[in-house]
Amino acid sequence: MLLSVPGAGCARHAVIEPPPSGRHIASRSLDLGAAVQAQPLLTDPAYARAVARYFTVVTTENALKFGPLRPSRERFDFTDADAIVDFAAAHGLGVRGHTLVWKRQLPSWLVEGRFTRDTLIAILRDHIHSVVGRYRGRIAAWDVVNEGLRDSLRAGADALRPTIWRRTIGPEYVELAFRFAHEADPDARLFYNEAGAEGRGARSDAVYVLLRDLLRRNVPVDGVGMQVHSGLHRPPDTAAIAWNMRRLAALGLEVQITEMDVGVTDAGGTAEERLDRQAEVYRGVLATCLAEPACTALATWGVSDRYTWRYPDTPLLLDREYRPKPAYRAIAELLGATAPAGP
Numbered sequence: 001m002l003l004s005v006p007g008a009g010c011a012r013h014a015v016i017e018p019p020p021s022g023r024h025i026a027s028r029s030l031d032l033g034a035a036v037q038a039q040p041l042l043t044d045p046a047y048a049r050a051v052a053r054y055f056t057v058v059t060t061e062n063a064l065k066f067g068p069l070r071p072s073r074e075r076f077d078f079t080d081a082d083a084i085v086d087f088a089a090a091h092g093l094g095v096r097g098h099t100l101v102w103k104r105q106l107p108s109w110l111v112e113g114r115f116t117r118d119t120l121i122a123i124l125r126d127h128i129h130s131v132v133g134r135y136r137g138r139i140a141a142w143d144v145v146n147e148g149l150r151d152s153l154r155a156g157a158d159a160l161r162p163t164i165w166r167r168t169i170g171p172e173y174v175e176l177a178f179r180f181a182h183e184a185d186p187d188a189r190l191f192y193n194e195a196g197a198e199g200r201g202a203r204s205d206a207v208y209v210l211l212r213d214l215l216r217r218n219v220p221v222d223g224v225g226m227q228v229h230s231g232l233h234r235p236p237d238t239a240a241i242a243w244n245m246r247r248l249a250a251l252g253l254e255v256q257i258t259e260m261d262v263g264v265t266d267a268g269g270t271a272e273e274r275l276d277r278q279a280e281v282y283r284g285v286l287a288t289c290l291a292e293p294a295c296t297a298l299a300t301w302g303v304s305d306r307y308t309w310r311y312p313d314t315p316l317l318l319d320r321e322y323r324p325k326p327a328y329r330a331i332a333e334l335l336g337a338t339a340p341a342g343p
């Protein structure tokens, strides 16, 4: 079967073979994911169709963050998360749960609560047990701790960002979060997810050391998420990413590209040139992931340029009308080349 892409931008009457949907791509044992929001999923049929058609796994973009989920200490609101998880189940898609412990999108009752260490540990335990437990068997992978590192790292200084978790509980909050998640779902794959730590440098070194130390203490951590929010001006260094993936793999860890997007407004050139350069960035990162056995997924941070946290930039694979862009075609081509599309 030929691999071609729906709405590939050529003549309208071009013969369109069955699209290289997520499912075709999945036959290659690499997931193509997208961060999904409940609101457009429920109200915009074109958005919902695109999710099911082009992707094999969804990440909850905001629905499982502490703030949206816990308007008050006593009450959970699972409405949006349930909508996403139910949609995924109905369409045979996997789910990445994002995220249990983060510095942002925290409710004010938590930030202003002045809790003791023991109480905050109890809150963390209860939160993770409730959330991971609710989706046990339905959410296969979790970003347990997200962006634990400081923005700038100095040699000899504590690498962990002084969030409410770090300040109140101490550095053990990381280990505790993983242990609580593992208790709640022993089969879920548990990730540490980080920004700007994909290549060589102090940040990726800090992630490496953090994960190595967790593993030495038998903390149940399975993988590292590399966000790869990027642009055209300083595109990701794929050779450095490959090197970093290999050293993490040598620790026994799985690696996923978890939040990729490639902005185009930071560079010159015509619109067409920028789309082509964007496609090359996606192609390069996907090729790197495909070449490293430890890399099991590439997820974009959004479905289409219609809804992106970087709006009005256009960093994703589908345009605002959900048409595949050159970047999507580059990805489909690469996956098609390594895995002939099958039914």
Ligand code: XIL
Residues within 6 Å of the ligand: 061, 062, 146, 195, 227, 259, 309
């Ligand atoms: C972003 C969402 O996309 C926005 O809708 C929200 O307002 C803020 O958070 N790194 C992460 C994600 O790990 O959780 C962030 O998501 C983007 C940066």
